[in-house]
Amino acid sequence: MKPFDYARAASPPEAVAAVAGNPAAAFLAGGTNLVDHMKLGIAAPEQLVDISHLPLDKIEGTDDGGLRLGATVPNSDLAAHPLVRQRYPVLSQALLSGASGQLRNAATTGGNLLQRTRCIYFQDVTTPCNKRNPGSGCSALEGYTRYHAILGASMDCVAVHPSDMAVAMAALNARVEILGPSGDRSVGLHSFHRLPQDQPQRDTVLEHGELITAVVLPPLPEGTRSAYRKVRDRASYAFALVSVAAVLRLEEPTETDDGDGPASPPKIAEVRLALGGVAHKPWRATFAEEALRGQPATEEKFRRAIDAELQHAVPLPDNAFKVTMVRNTVVSVLRELCGVDQSSGGAGTPASGGEDRP
Amino acid sequence: MRVQQPAATGLDLERVDGRAKVLGLAPYAYEHPAENPTYLYPVQSTIARGRITAIDTAAAETMDGVVAVLTHLNAPRLADAADKELAVLQSDEVGFRGQFVAAVVADSPEAAREAAARVRVQYHQEPHHAALRADHEDLYKPEQINAGLETDTQAGDPDAALASAAVVVDRTYTTPAEHNNPMEPHTTVAQWEGDRLLVFDSTQAVHNARKTLAPLFDVEVEQIRVVAPHVGGGFGSKGLPHAHVVLTALAAKVTGGRPVKYALTRQQMFFLAGYRTPTIQRLQLGASPDGRISVLTHDVVEQTSAIKEFAEQTAGISRMMYSADHRRTTHRLASLDVPVPSWMRAPGECPGSFGLEVAMDELAEACGIDPIELRVRNEPAIDPETGKPFASRHLLACLREGARRFGWERRNAQPGTVLVDGWRTGIGVAASTYPARRQPANTARIRFTADGFYEVQIGAVDLGTGAWTALTQIAAEALECGPEQVRLQIGDTDLPVATVAGGSSGTASWGSAIIGAAQMFRKEHGGFPSAGDTSEGDGERNPAGKNYALHSFGAQFAEVQVHADTGEIRVSRMLGVYSAGRIINPRTARSQFLGGMTMGIGMALHEQSVMDERFGMIVNHDFADYHVPSNADIRQLEAFWLEEVDEHAGPLGARGIGEIGIVGAAAAVANAAYNATGIRVRDLPLTADKFLT
Structure with missing residues (x-):
């Protein structure tokens, strides 16, 4: 590890000034990602400006009934907060599905958003990587891509964003509050992370020296349900193959449904879907959302809606399965949130025996 | 635990090294006190095949705290470079990506690592x-x-x-x-004092380690002392010395007698161990x-x-x-x-x-x-290969006992028919076996001390499996004393010669020597010895090996759940029944069986070193990307064994238990997954994508 200077900032503006004034400086909060990168030679800051003790660790209600989450709130505290659990279960579930207890105790809200990809080529400095070393080439594109993107990638980078928390926040229409050298600004979470395009070295729209101070969650209308489902290669402590954050509200049943005939399924009044493990950023499935709004909550509609999204997928040889996995997982989550019975695959309709798989 | 009765084997004795380990007082290789130590960090090749054409070490050499930068151009010569894995820094040839091509020795580990990053190596690359x-x-x-x-x-x-x-x-x-990925990384601390080499090593065999090192450094085995009182797992990867042991001992030749410490990083273990x-x-x-x-x-x-x-x-x-x-x-x-x-x-x-x-x-x-x-x-009826009778073959008993305990009769033979809360569920079985090997080249020494204890000495190694405890029990039984009267000494080449903690042979091999020494001690000194009375005994070759096929057997049962939507696969239950001869300590034995089964679940569901042919490199070379089971992956796990003493397996009647727990485990899981889904996966590991429909 390259020797570096360490400073503790006395206030957020002082922290911003310190980092903005030194192109080789970096903020240090939980350090769960940055310190690893310093050991691996991915990052070599000359100065670390410690913000972990700054008064950015509060969770407070906003005037409109939402929540403001301080940038240095530990992931474990955020997941356990009663208001988060009560109003935004999708966020609590997402946080608890990520990392380990020890890491969640150290990792912060702002740091979680700024996690860098776990692409194995990005993390190995002996291989070319456009994100780590712009212009050197993408080793993943023709390499091992089980964990890589199927949506929104470019020829320069097929990496995915590793956060679970950010996926839930994308579905919650969260906003990121930022303090910079020239003042405050606020960016919608969906616009905060970038697609790689031809600048994969830039994960987010943050400029050097800008500091995340909080994430604001807008209130959700009465009756809104939410859930996070993460599919991974082991039962815990693994990054997502795919994940789904869903926030959804069904229309109130109308009087006409009280007749003798079979009840028609409720309609979807509002839905927001975000996908993890599939793109360089938390992926809002806007085509699927569009296809679901105002539609009856049936498995058939769910399937068609996510297919409208997945027709834009460009899988790689090792991750073609993700298309099916996303489809099945989205349908599974929507089924659960809407209380729809599983229409296929039940005990009465067994899979055929003796089927061969390569 | 105080036990006064003589028949110490078979007792559920707590680990005699448990307290020291819990208190952090049991030294692993890196933790032995070393005076004024230096630290090594290597440079690894970034090509898979070719030759080094130039190495620029100037930037590294001028760094504060750097003691030496070794390359093939300046490293001391080994006396024997025939083993190309061990002939580190002896030529410009590169045989695989990740091979050692240089090493920095420095006053701190940080300085060594940073200096190593500043070494520039140029290659002539050849197709690989x-x-x-x-x-x-x-x-x-x-x-x-x-x-x-x-x-x-x-x-x-x-x-x-x-x-x-x-x-x-x-x-x-x-x-x-x-x-293999043992928890403790491969670690060597080496120090030359004149022409004598002291090595603290994370090894499965102290005597084998020095036998390998001696000809490389052109010294007699007696000039090398290897010490390994506690080892944090090996799973075979510490059975033979790898290149890092030689590299560390080589580097210790240029430090003016200062010790050199080197522990492989987890990433390096994927190339070098x-x-x-x-x-x-x-x-x-x-x-x-x-x-x-x-x-x-x-x-x-x-x-x-x-x-x-x-x-x-x-x-x-x-x-x-x-x-x-x-x-x-x-x-x-x-x-x-x-x-x-x-x-x-x-x-x-x-x-x-x-x-x-x-x-x-x-x-x-x-x-x-x-x-x-x-x-x-x-x-x-007999071993099909050799025509010899099996000394003991209780496979069917294991299968029947396992079937009874596991509830095999509830299996639905038609695959893909059981759905429980969205999870397709099935059960499967596989047989297990492992040969009983006993290594003859073991000697134990027993000395009666002035304060009334029996010092039992043998250069065995405890990988964390329980050898400290089992050998104490074996000695106590053979000496007809309580375990608390035995002071065991292991893990040091200054002790009598011992074979590898491997091939499930350790306990039976070392135990035979201890029994031989105990018998000799009683013969020479009787039941009321004097302080200083000492005897040695050897493990004898097993004559039954000529006439019988010696194997352990087992039955592995697994219940698997596969999510009907996502394909995620979990082993909800696993049960093994084993016939392994006499069990010395049920507590540590159970851990061994469960450890093998756990590793078998990892093999079934997770473990896979992915080769990127373009680079000639295992790309998932860390624990984020190379998955082993997490706690949440191991749910209900049970191990049982048949009570038996194998009269053909030597004086101990034990056949070894370190490996049989993993054999057949992955097959049982795969067979259960087929029963759950109707999808037959023949390529490990069994990942979710293979079960998506």
Whole structure:
């Protein structure tokens, strides 16, 4: 590890000034990602400006009934907060599905958003990587891509964003509050992370020296349900193959449904879907959302809606399965949130025996 | 725990080293006090094959705290460079990516690592081959395979028998490369005092380690002392010294007598500490309609490193497991520009049992009979390979006991029919076996102390498996005293010679020597010895080995759940029943069995070292990307054993338990996954994508 200077900032503006004034400086909060990168030679800051003790660790209600989450709130505290659990279960579930207890105790809200990809080529400095070393080439594109993107990638980078928390926040229409050298600004979470395009070295729209101070969650209308489902290669402590954050509200049943005939399924009044493990950023499935709004909550509609999204997928040889996995997982989550019975695959309709798989 | 009765083996004794470990007082290799130490960090090759054309060490050498930068140009010469894995920094040749090409020794680990990053190496790169394929052009037949076994065997006319068999299963199974990944990294602390070398090493065999090192450094074995009182796992990867041991001892020659400390990083362990070869196994089983096997062939393709041969005995299990008049086993190697494969828990039996035991499940289905009944019908009366009687073969008893405990009768033979809360659920079985090996070259020494204790000395090593405790119990029983009266000393070449903690042979081999020493002690000094009375005894060769086939057996049962939507797969229950001869300590034995089964679940569901052929590199070389089971993956796990003493297995009656727990485990999981889903996966690991529908 390259020797570096360490400073503790006395206030957020002082922290911003310190980092903005030194192109080789970096903020240090939980350090769960940055310190690893310093050991691996991915990052070599000359100065670390410690913000972990700054008064950015509060969770407070906003005037409109939402929540403001301080940038240095530990992931474990955020997941356990009663208001988060009560109003935004999708966020609590997402946080608890990520990392380990020890890491969640150290990792912060702002740091979680700024996690860098776990692409194995990005993390190995002996291989070319456009994100780590712009212009050197993408080793993943023709390499091992089980964990890589199927949506929104470019020829320069097929990496995915590793956060679970950010996926839930994308579905919650969260906003990121930022303090910079020239003042405050606020960016919608969906616009905060970038697609790689031809600048994969830039994960987010943050400029050097800008500091995340909080994430604001807008209130959700009465009756809104939410859930996070993460599919991974082991039962815990693994990054997502795919994940789904869903926030959804069904229309109130109308009087006409009280007749003798079979009840028609409720309609979807509002839905927001975000996908993890599939793109360089938390992926809002806007085509699927569009296809679901105002539609009856049936498995058939769910399937068609996510297919409208997945027709834009460009899988790689090792991750073609993700298309099916996303489809099945989205349908599974929507089924659960809407209380729809599983229409296929039940005990009465067994899979055929003796089927061969390569 | 105070035990006054003499029959100390079989007691559920707490680990005698447990308290020291919990308190952090049991020193592992890196933790031994070293005066004014230096720290080593290596530079690894970034090509898979070629030559070093230039090394620029100037930036590293001028860094504060750097003691030395070693390359092939300035490193001390080894007296023997024949073993190309161990001949570190002796030439400009590169044989695999990740090989040592330079090393920095510095006053701090941070300085060593940063200086190593500043060493610039230029190469002349040559084309490499790093991926194993069944149709590899230059497959060759090794002279012999691991454990000194024959490369190929044949009986009868297998091809003709297959042509005429009523039912044939002809399938190819693959297992990926897997890395041992013990918790404690491979670590060496080396110090030269004149022409004497002191090594604190994380090793499975102190005496073997110095026997390997002595000729390299042109010294007598007596000039080298290797110390390893506590080791944090090895799973075979610490059975033979790897390049880092030589590199550290070599570096210690240029520090003016200061000790050199080096612990491999987790990432480095994927290149430099051995691994299990990937295997491609074709199984052909021919049977009558009622499942009686007439022909069994097992043809294996696997890899070795071009710089050093290792040939896994993958098909060995098919030579003795089931009766078949016509049999064939073959092993062919692809010599690749890759790190050197080596021992990993149950080499041979472990990957081989995946092919054989899944093929048996397929045969059971093809014949329409229960998988346990199929094994009953093919139980051999004698070892099919040698014609010798089995000293002890209780496979069927294990299967029946396991079936009873596991609830096998509730299995639905029709696959893909049980759905529980959205999870397809099924159960499966596989048989397990492991040979009983006892190494004769062991000596123990017993000395009676002035304060009334028996010092029992042998250069054995405890990998964390419980040898400290088991050997204490064996000594107590042989001396007819309580375990608390025994002071065991192990893990040091200053102690009498001992063989490797490997091949499930440690306890039986060292235990025999301790029993021999105890008998000698009583003969020479009687029941009321004086202070200083000392005797030695050896482990004798087992005469029963000539007349009997000595193997342990077991039965593995698994319940698997596969999510109907996402394909996620979990092992909800696993149960093993083993016949392994006498169990010395039920507490540590149970841990060994459960550890093997846990590693088997990892093999079944997770473990896979992914080769990127372009770089010649295992790319998932850390614990974020190379998955082993997390706690949440291990749910209900139970191990049982048959109470027995194998009278043909030497004076202890024990056959060894370190490896049998993993053998057949992955097959049981795969067979259960098939029962759950109707999807037959023949390529490990069993990941979610393979079950998506």
